[in-house]
Amino acid sequence: MNTNDAFLEDAATLLGPRGFTRDAELLEPWLTDWRGRFTGKALGLASPSSTDEVAAFVKLCARYAVPIVPQGGNSGMSGGATPDASGEAVLLSLRRMDAVREMDADAMQVTCEAGFILQNLHELAEKHRLRFPLTLGGKGSATIGGLISTNAGGTQVLRHGTMRAQVLGLEAVMADGSVLDTLTPLKKDNRGFDLKQLLIGSEGTLGIVTAATLRLLPEIGGRRVVWAGLPSLQHARKLLLHCETQAGDALEGFEAVPAHSLAAVLDHMPDARAPLDGEHAWHALIELVAATGATDALQELTETLLGEALEADLLEDAVIAANETQSEAFWLLRDSIAPAERAIGPAMQHDISVPVAKMADFVEAISPEVEQQFPGTKAVAFGHLGDGNVHFHVLAPAGATRGEWERSEGKTISAYVHDKVTEWGGSISAEHGIGQIKRDELGRLGDPTSLAVMRAVKQALDPKDLLNPGKLVPLADSHATP
Missing domain, CATH: 3.30.70.2190 (Alpha-Beta Plaits)
Incomplete structure (x- = not known):
């Protein structure tokens, strides 16, 4: 029996038929990202039902050196939850872990598992005359774990902040299978690093979020x-x-x-x-x-x-x-x-930010530059003006072939836009994360000291590079060119 066969047998025994599958039809919907930009392969799909099962499964993967790609609602915009084409990784779905562990209406807090759907959280809060102050277009499929892992934004950031501001505590399984439990919210806690903040926005590369305690607000x-x-x-x-x-x-x-x-x-x-x-x-x-x-x-x-x-x-x-x-x-x-533009044809979508006071100037200056530099394209910006974050999309010329255009001229366009954003003191990722789509661009444009710290943290917490490999953290020798 080879190593893969032994791992697959042990995984099936550990999680049972509901918790582990290799069925191609069940796997297929989860192997391509929401935008249709990336398609990969996987050894199988693990769907644990508890934190204990997640921990045991991660320990099993560590023993066999099997990479893990965590996945929530698969509604991310940067390919961060899609495996690569090697077929060596296993998908880890948190969708079965959708329980509400505690609802404390008086404290205006809720503790729920990573697979809980955002829309369901809104409805739960409403029943208690409360609300959760983060929403976005994909609320019917986005999961709490995915929102935390990508530090999602949305349309209420202007007043209430990103997902980071909503998380009071979290639980996560680390690369060795140990469980980090910071679910109990404390107003003041000076016992060293705020580890939950390190995991928020880490896109599953440092640990796998399994539950969170979230703040709620009074209903409007x-x-x-x-x-x-x-x-x-x-x-x-x-x-x-x-x-x-x-x-x-x-x-x-x-x-x-x-x-x-x-x-x-x-x-x-x-x-x-x-x-x-x-x-x-x-x-x-x-x-x-x-x-x-x-x-x-x-x-x-x-x-x-x-x-x-x-x-x-x-x-x-x-x-x-x-x-x-x-x-x-x-x-x-x-x-x-977003879906309306997708129906028009291919486009390069850029989730960017610049200082709030400069955003209107940026859009008015860079849009015509892009259209002049790449004839036939149309630059369109929309979104959260008050956050200094707009979605800067460049629509392909008429007749462009979806897939081919993005891989050729589209890639050059994105590099050009990212260069301009960097020149204006901005960020190439405001709320959608880095994933795999912008990893090399981060390596090309990111501050060397910041990148070195990110790599050091990744090496310390996941020395075998088993948690979502190839995402977020640029390789040390990454000097991508358009």
């Missing part, structure tokens, strides 16, 4: 959702500053949407309607909220804010959603941009 008493038409992104930036000054903590979200993106969504969703009449170069989606018992003044605040913005020529037109159905319709337009 009411909200007002506004769709505004603007002449430029510079006006959007000025409108954002106006909203921050006038609304303060009532400002929950501020998203910038160019005319091209709105048109793509309306083409993609025939039943959708544009919120405003007339043509506008840019749009802003704004959400204002108030706590229970403080909603009476919200409508007046919204109307005053918009009235002052109109008088100051910060916007061309605006509409306040009449009810929750219309509010959700406005947000659906924003959340549908």
